Amino acid sequence: MKSGAQILIEGLKEQGVDIIFGYPGGVVLPIYDELYDADIRHILVRHEQAAIHAADGYARASGKTGVCLATSGPGACNLVTGLATAYMDSIPVVAITGQVPTSLLGNDAFQESDITGITMPVTKHNYLVTDARDLKRIIREAFHIASTGRKGPVLIDLPKDVSTALVPDVDGPDQQPRLRGYKPKYQGHSKMIQRAVDLLLQAQRPIIYAGGGVISSDASAELVTLAERMCMPVTTTLMGLGCIPTDHPLNLGMLGMHGTEYANYAITESDLLFSIGVRFDDRVTGKIEAFAPHAKIIHIDIDPAEIGKNKQPDVPIVGDAKSVLTDIIKKIPESCPHPEWLEKVANWKKNHPLIYRSDGKLYPQFVIKTLANILGDKGVIVSEVGQNQMWTAQWFTFTRPRQWISSGGLGTMGYGFPASMGAHFACPDQPVFVLAGDGSFQMNIQELGTVAQYNIPVKVIVLNNRFLGMVRQWQQLFYERRYSYTELPEVHFERIAKAYGIEAATVTDVSEVESAIRTALAHPGPYVLDIRVEREENVFPMVPAGANISEMIVGHHTEHEEE
Amino acid sequence: MTSHIFSVLVEDSPGVLSRVTGLFSRRGFNIESLAVGPCEQPATSRITIVVTGNDVQIEQVKKQLNKLIEVIKVLDVSDAEHVERELAMIKVRAEPGTARSEIMQIAGIFRAKIIDVGSETLVIEVTGDSGKIAAIEDLVRPYGILELVRTGKIALQRGSATVSSGR
Numbered sequence: 115m116k117s118g119a120q121i122l123i124e125g126l127k128e129q130g131v132d133i134i135f136g137y138p139g140g141v142v143l144p145i146y147d148e149l150y151d152a153d154i155r156h157i158l159v160r161h162e163q164a165a166i167h168a169a170d171g172y173a174r175a176s177g178k179t180g181v182c183l184a185t186s187g188p189g190a191c192n193l194v195t196g197l198a199t200a201y202m203d204s205i206p207v208v209a210i211t212g213q214v215p216t217s218l219l220g221n222d223a224f225q226e227s228d229i230t231g232i233t234m235p236v237t238k239h240n241y242l243v244t245d246a247r248d249l250k251r252i253i254r255e256a257f258h259i260a261s262t263g264r265k266g267p268v269l270i271d272l273p274k275d276v277s278t279a280l281v282p283d284v285d286g287p288d289q290q291p292r293l294r295g296y297k298p299k300y301q302g303h304s305k306m307i308q309r310a311v312d313l314l315l316q317a318q319r320p321i322i323y324a325g326g327g328v329i330s331s332d333a334s335a336e337l338v339t340l341a342e343r344m345c346m347p348v349t350t351t352l353m354g355l356g357c358i359p360t361d362h363p364l365n366l367g368m369l370g371m372h373g374t375e376y377a378n379y380a381i382t383e384s385d386l387l388f389s390i391g392v393r394f395d396d397r398v399t400g401k402i403e404a405f406a407p408h409a410k411i412i413h414i415d416i417d418p419a420e421i422g423k424n425k426q427p428d429v430p431i432v433g434d435a436k437s438v439l440t441d442i443i444k445k446i447p448e449s450c451p452h453p454e455w456l457e458k459v460a461n462w463k464k465n466h467p468l469i470y471r472s473d474g475k476l477y478p479q480f481v482i483k484t485l486a487n488i489l490g491d492k493g494v495i496v497s498e499v500g501q502n503q504m505w506t507a508q509w510f511t512f513t514r515p516r517q518w519i520s521s522g523g524l525g526t527m528g529y530g531f532p533a534s535m536g537a538h539f540a541c542p543d544q545p546v547f548v549l550a551g552d553g554s555f556q557m558n559i560q561e562l563g564t565v566a567q568y569n570i571p572v573k574v575i576v577l578n579n580r581f582l583g584m585v586r587q588w589q590q591l592f593y594e595r596r597y598s599y600t601e602l603p604e605v606h607f608e609r610i611a612k613a614y615g616i617e618a619a620t621v622t623d624v625s626e627v628e629s630a631i632r633t634a635l636a637h638p639g640p641y642v643l644d645i646r647v648e649r650e651e652n653v654f655p656m657v658p659a660g661a662n663i664s665e666m667i668v669g670h671h672t673e674h675e676e677e
Numbered sequence: 678m679t680s681h682i683f684s685v686l687v688e689d690s691p692g693v694l695s696r697v698t699g700l701f702s703r704r705g706f707n708i709e710s711l712a713v714g715p716c717e718q719p720a721t722s723r724i725t726i727v728v729t730g731n732d733v734q735i736e737q738v739k740k741q742l743n744k745l746i747e748v749i750k751v752l753d754v755s756d757a758e759h760v761e762r763e764l765a766m767i768k769v770r771a772e773p774g775t776a777r778s779e780i781m782q783i784a785g786i787f788r789a790k791i792i793d794v795g796s797e798t799l800v801i802e803v804t805g806d807s808g809k810i811a812a813i814e815d816l817v818r819p820y821g822i823l824e825l826v827r828t829g830k831i832a833l834q835r836g837s838a839t840v841s842s843g844r
Contacts, residue, residue, distance in 0.1 A: 230692065231692075231695070234692075234695065234696060234699050235699060235703050238746070239746040239747075242691075242692070259746060293746060294688065294749045295687070295688065295745070295746055295747055295748045295749040295750075296746045417744070418740050418743070419737065419740035419741050419743075419744055422733065422736060422737075423737060426733075
């Protein structure tokens, strides 16, 4: 006979889980008691939201499923933002919540909340376990669902009496989940693949538009191979950064609202849009009718519901990016040059580089460029959300997939710092840097307690401009500089960090940036670097919401530094 | 904008109906009619949903339904030849005398049944498509409808095609 809690811990170990992020409470006491001498590391966070972001960061950095644990009621509710974050970005996470005993379900008991009801729209699936004999099967199903097909978060709600119930150990170790309604399709349809190949070979001005699906399916190498054979440029979404190295000659960087001018021009002029692992999000397409107006569209995605949701493709391919790319590459000759097209793209790149002022003041872009130079091909870069995120996406030199961790679809401020903890445990040998704004950092700043307790050596660079910068930028551009509730008072992050026993420094002059970053990097533990940047610097280029992506606000053209 | 009838086979588990209906409201699709019950397969329920939308919306409904783990099969029954039925029970004021016999005559014409006779009321049970039910409702309205209850629409494809055979 085994208790539900025992079955849970064994089930997690069967799935290869070696770390979970959590916060204890009344109804998870039986689980925590099992954890006390279990062979699974538990990181005690300071707020449940951080537990799920950390599990999510772990998943993004490692490719494995992240796990978090919270108690019922408020604990479970605090996971909601993190579940929605993981759901929007298709990140495999299993969240375990405690629940009041089954006898009290529906009675408005102390710390009861209907978490399966609450999280239905933001999970791929969820379970309320009412019988401990189902638990083993449910754990297997949960991990299977989270990590296959279009990945995503799964929640298991475990009433206290189910954790304590003693039941016979029901089955042997390798029972595969059997789900009648869940059979993800990995292999692309051969006819559609042939049609895609035909379009590729006919195209004069082809371009790849790649997203998070490429990273999720571990298809970056295949993507670069296809791009090189076809001699076609690649632009990526925020979620796709890293699937082709930033300095690859065919890479055009990010497209869309804060994409490069050359990526947006190339999309607009292209005659074939090879879209893979993307969802034609409004931040990417701008005015959808004017997006890639001359292009035939190939759309590859593992989720059939993404195909035709926002834009009707000419060739729809449902399948796994890696499998489909492999099949396509087999049918593509070694070299299909497009010299005129590449020359045109190269000219855009030369004439419209990313720029920022170089007038001796401390600009955030400079900080990110300096960090990129120092790290070379090392490091995991985690961003918060807002200007800090867009500048990092634009200016960091990414060299590999899973190096970039950022909340894309949901845009969750407060995501980055806790996610960086997970990233560290996924890649303990890599330096992990968080690029934060002073607004975002303060949304989960309590996790300084966690990184101090476990000596998690993440380095937080606060691009401190005392504004909620991205909102302020919109107010400047579209609301006549009426800075309504976007200004923040000065905060001494160095002192806050030190109060937690964390090393920290404040940088106010551009000349100090490089040595400060080197000091942070060399420090063996966590580090907070409060960098006081130009307060009203904007992210450019910028496509106003709902506008045609070829019509960008390009910002300052004087006194600029070439990319 | 056309009306479509989806037959959805689902796992017979708690919460599955709420997953399906939640999906409709969340994605902005309006349910016109809904009927749920067990079907010929064990541990399986069959949900019939009527929804109106343009082709793109209807395609999305179908795909989003298919994404639910507990949804086993989705079929747009209205794509092909099919039969559809609804059932209504109508409680009509029917004082003994001419009114009562007139109502019974109307029921007869519609092949409806009188399933309850009270001292001043009759309950009519009528089965048919939406049009037939609307018609009898109109005809008995002058006598005074005290209560009307209607099931959601249910439908089957004609011939040997079934939802589980995937056509």
